Amino acid sequence: MASVSFKNIEKSFGTTKVIHGIGFDIVDGEFVVLVGPSGCGKSTLLRMLAGLEEITGGTIAIDGRVVNDVESKDRDIAMVFQSYALYPHMTVADNMAFSLKLRKADAAMIAERVNRASKILNLDPYLKRFPRELSGGQRQRVAMGRAIVRDPKVFLFDEPLSNLDAKLRVAMRAEIKALHQRLKTTTVYVTHDQVEAMTMADRIVVMHDGRIEQIGTPLDLYDKPGNLFVAQFIGSPAMNVVNGTVRRATGRAHVEAAGAQWPLDGGPGADGQAVTYGIRPEHLTLAGSGGVPGEIIVVEPTGAETELLIKVGEEQVILRTHGRPHVNPDEKVHLTVDPANVHLFDRGTGARLTA
């Protein structure tokens, strides 16, 4: 187990700079998820930590030791790849034992470690099989087993679930989380799927265009997104946003946007300021009259909850409710907004406005 520290990390491929001075610390035993859209540099950052990619600038330290010039095999880290990267010509047992054999560990120790890992991951019946004889989920577990037997300081996961079907992905997600709770090994996990990030992470690092947008616990990011990018990236369906202008001079405070008045409380936003008004789908409710007028476009019942796509002026917003509202497409409705749940962002910079 170990801490990891990134200090002012930069990365260029030729003249193209892809990571612009990233710095943050991961404490011992923490599960940190790097999340962002493709091309944001999250995988590159992970590969630099793994030693598979040169570090252009800055330092990476594992347990206080700077590892910039340390070979990956000497960094004491193990990685699970997106394609699993199992050795096709070796059995499951040999795949898991490979690194220990290279390190010339004694046979009894190898057998014991492989045994323990296969118990943890329920791989016992498959030890003699070849990767081609396994299902996707089983291969994924072998890849994790290969990492576990090493008993490394840090686990790295590079989009490990993206090759699995949706159902299996949910199951493996829980398995990886349970594994972490059991082994308590420091883990860095890369994904583009914000649901994976939300459900698994102790802390999330949201990246975009080679920069960190925000670092925080999943609920922190959800409740207080630091900027418009994080607000729209975290949460599914995404936060509703409309561009408008703050009006505080006359009557109740509101934001004028999409031809409607969106309620505001005494928080940030000066009169006349151009803002982006954000409200999560579950914080919109249907009302008999008053509030924001709209027109139903689509009704999407999922059983447990219902999502309504609603047109307000020229904008579209999504409302999510646990009830089963009796509404039909083209029906006129009214939305109420709890001003306490409103997020305001500066229209120019996208930064969150705070009082």
Next chain:
Amino acid sequence: MKKIVTEAKLLLIGIPVAIWTLLPIYNLFIFSISTKNEAFSGKLWPDHPTLRNFEIVFREEHHFLGHFWRQLGNSLVIAIAVGLLTLLVATTAAFAISRLKVRGGRVVLNCALLTYFIPAAFLAVPMYKAMGTYGLLNNQWSLILAMVTIASPYAIWVLKQASDKLPFELDEAARMDGASPMQLFRLVYLPLMAPSLVAVGTYALLLAWNEYLYAFLLLSSERDITLGVALGNFLAADDSPWELLMTTGLLYALPPAAIYYTFKRYMVGGLTAGAVKS
């Protein structure tokens, strides 16, 4: 009905092609079981088929066949040596270029391809001079080295294309598991490349086995030449013993046929695997 028509069309093409291909081999076979007098009688089957020709060849009872076993051995040793050496050169080159991504790999590959614009016959005399300079004339190593030179570029090209198909994440996984480049080569790369290696090794082996021009130029002693060259020497006499020439030819054709059928699966898969860049 449609199926029958398709089959009929295929047969219409297949039968002439089969006859075309098999006729010389049939001719070879008929000669080898005919007596000298009957050989040119033009019959489809000899009146008195005999295995006497094979006996003469195996017992080296004719002056053209004085070193039959020795020459067959030469052909074998040279072909196997060329196969193995080509594999050694091509595999390490392909690994370095494709997996280790050494600087200049691309240039080496393009040069390899370029060599195919020069016909082997053009290089025969320069090769003869070069081997003379090295003092290797009349030494079987000269033929082995020459054939490795000719076979390697294509072998490198094919193996490079084939190894590009192995996922690079395997190398990265092995590196993180603690494998050195040599261990990566031995424990991961070679086992996964096995089908392509068989195909390329067989290609080089057959190339050397079938070679006439270079073997003829570089080796001259009766005891050093390959069986292929010895066969050519039959024609030096005015009254060549055709039935013995054909018998020896038939025997000479058997090993490649056997090798080809054994590794057929790899030949088709391995050589086409690298054929197109995907």
